[in-house]
Amino acid sequence: PDDLEESWDDEFQKLLQTSPKDRSLAGLDLYFYQGFWFKSRVLKAVISFQEHLRPFDSDVIIATVPKCGTTWLKALTFSVLCRNQFASDENHPLLTFGPHQLVRFLEYDLYYNNPSPDLENDCVYRPRIFSTHVPYSFLPTSIKDSGCKIVFACRNPMDMFISLWFFQNNIIVENAVPLSLDEAFDKFCHGIYEFGPFFDQVLGYWKACQENPDKILFLQYEDLKEDINSHIRNLAVFLGVPFTEEEEEQGVVEEIAKICSFESLKEVEMNKKGMHASGIPNSVFFRKAKVGDWSNYLTPSMVERLEKLIQEKLGDSGLTL
Ligand code: A3P
Numbered sequence: 603p604d605d606l607e608e609s610w611d612d613e614f615q616k617l618l619q620t621s622p623k624d625r626s627l628a629g630l631d632l633y634f635y636q637g638f639w640f641k642s643r644v645l646k647a648v649i650s651f652q653e654h655l656r657p658f659d660s661d662v663i664i665a666t667v668p669k670c671g672t673t674w675l676k677a678l679t680f681s682v683l684c685r686n687q688f689a690s691d692e693n694h695p696l697l698t699f700g701p702h703q704l705v706r707f708l709e710y711d712l713y714y715n716n717p718s719p720d721l722e723n724d725c726v727y728r729p730r731i732f733s734t735h736v737p738y739s740f741l742p743t744s745i746k747d748s749g750c751k752i753v754f755a756c757r758n759p760m761d762m763f764i765s766l767w768f769f770q771n772n773i774i775v776e777n778a779v780p781l782s783l784d785e786a787f788d789k790f791c792h793g794i795y796e797f798g799p800f801f802d803q804v805l806g807y808w809k810a811c812q813e814n815p816d817k818i819l820f821l822q823y824e825d826l827k828e829d830i831n832s833h834i835r836n837l838a839v840f841l842g843v844p845f846t847e848e849e850e851e852q853g854v855v856e857e858i859a860k861i862c863s864f865e866s867l868k869e870v871e872m873n874k875k876g877m878h879a880s881g882i883p884n885s886v887f888f889r890k891a892k893v894g895d896w897s898n899y900l901t902p903s904m905v906e907r908l909e910k911l912i913q914e915k916l917g918d919s920g921l922t923l
Contacts, residue, residue, distance in 0.1 A: 614649070618642055624794050627770035627786050629778025632796060638737050639798050647713035652742040654718045655708070659749030660729040662841060664705060667803055668735050668796065669765035670757035671823040673887045676701035676733060677862040679753060682838045684727040685854065695727075696861055700872045700884045705731045710880055735797045738806035751841060754807040757823035758923050759800050760896035760908055763790045765889065767899075770795075772886045787904050791911060801915035808921050822923070824893050830859045864891035 622634040632639040640648065657663075664679055666672040677696055688694060695704055704727070706712050712719045712732070721730065734741075745752070756762075767786050774780055781789070793799025811818040819840045826833050834855050838844050845854060860866060867873055868888035876884040900908075912923060 614646055618645075624789075626794075626796055627766065627781055627789060628773050629775045632794065636739065637799075637802060638740070639794055639796060641796060643714065644709050644796070647709040648736055648740060650713045650717040651708045652740065654713075655721075655742050655744055657745050657748045657750045658730065661745075661748070661750040662729060662731045663741075663745060663750060663752045664731065664733040664755075665738075665741070665752050665807065666733070666735060666755045667757065667762060667800060669762050669769060671755045671821075671826065672733060672735075673701045673867070674823075674826070674862060674864070674891075675753060675755050675821070676705040676731075677867060678834060678837060678858065679731055679841070680704050680727070681858045681862055682834060683729060683731065683841055683843060685843075685858070687727055691857055691861065694861055696867065697870060698872060700870070700876055700878075700887075701867070702878055702884070702887070703872070703876075705733050708732050708734045709736065710878075714880075737797065737803045738810045752807075752818045753821065753837065753840070754811065754818055755821040755823060755826075756804045756807070756923070758893070758896075759790075759912065760900060760905070761823070761893065762800065763787065763908075764896045764899050766790070766795060768889055769886060773882055783899065784904075787900070791907060801911070804921070804923070805915070805919060808919060812920075827891075827893050830863075831855050834858050864888060 617635070618633055624632050624634070624639070626632050626639075626641070630641055633642060633645060635645055662679060662683065664672065664675050666675060680701070681694070681696065684695075702711075706724070707714075712721065712724065725731075741752075757765075763786075767783065770786070771780060789795060790798070790800070793802070797803060807818060808820060811820040819837065821833065835845060849855070868885075873884045873888060878884060896905075916923065
């Protein structure tokens with residue numbers, strides 16, 4: 603009903619007007635809502651899926667901090683879960699489609715233009731896999747209370763910041779004055795970027811995972827880089843689809859690692875030339891994929907500041923980044 607929609611629009615506008623406002627690293631307006639920073643359209647989509655999403659117990663949610671390996675985790679989760687739904691590796695959907703097409707974002711894709719999209723017809727493969735960058739506190743209770751599993755990934759914040767810095771510079775809005783690395787770093791340390799602050803987001807999932815390790819798998823980019831095969835096996839066990847002995851003998855794990863590797867994915871035509879629906883070229887999701895690249899950019903005083911912040915924020919949480 604149009605009336606309802608209009609009154610919801612009014613309410614949303616009021617919400618924006620009363621929320622603290624700032625700018626993203628790419629020059630876009632951000633709003634501070636319930637402890638985190640959002641672009642207005644994205645926040646609207648988040649509120650929509652909080653209200654309307656009715657997950658199946660079999661659904662899988664990939665929840666990530668931006669720039670911490672979302673693209674990789676989408677490819678891996680899809681390849682593990684849907685491994686028997688295509689005839690052979692030559693027909694692997696990742697050779698034709700980008701990871702962001704096979705696993706869509708709740709807030710950037712599915713609910714971006716539509717408060718109640720037809721998820722049934724949108725997902726070709728089963729089980730359904732959705733992705734999101736929202737903090738744990740923003741996940742709808744329908745997800746928290748259902749049987750669906752959540753795979754979370756984060757990364758060392760120094761590498762995450764450098765990845766974000768390059769990404770944002772790639773998508774900078776017209777006429778926006780690019781921030782210097784210093785300015786961008788200061789914003790990052792204050793948590794002012796889309797879905798920031800970093801530590802609040804990471805700790806939200808960390809605590810939830812401690813309380814419910816069967817529901818949330820907590821992954822770190824560096825660990826995946828160090829031993830991808832073991833993590834693919836763990837992921838399969840966590841998702842309830844462990845590899846059979848026969849699959850192990852056939853080298854299915856190694857094959858998944860290869861297809862999802864940075865080197866393979868970045869050469870796929872769709873990832874080189876294609877575009878995400880938001881107008882972002884797929885190629886910007888593939889940069890260097892190195893651990894420790896921050897050391898080429900951050901000054902000693904930046905490193906000191908962030909190290910202090912890491913210590914202060916993680917405290918005795920038991921998490922090391
Ligand atoms: P860098 O900018 O450090 O290179 P996200 O997918 O969450 O946006 O994260 C992007 C980061 O993951 C980028 O890091 C990107 O290069 C890296 N990445 C993308 N695909 C990857 C893959 N298949 N394996 C490992 N890293 C990958």
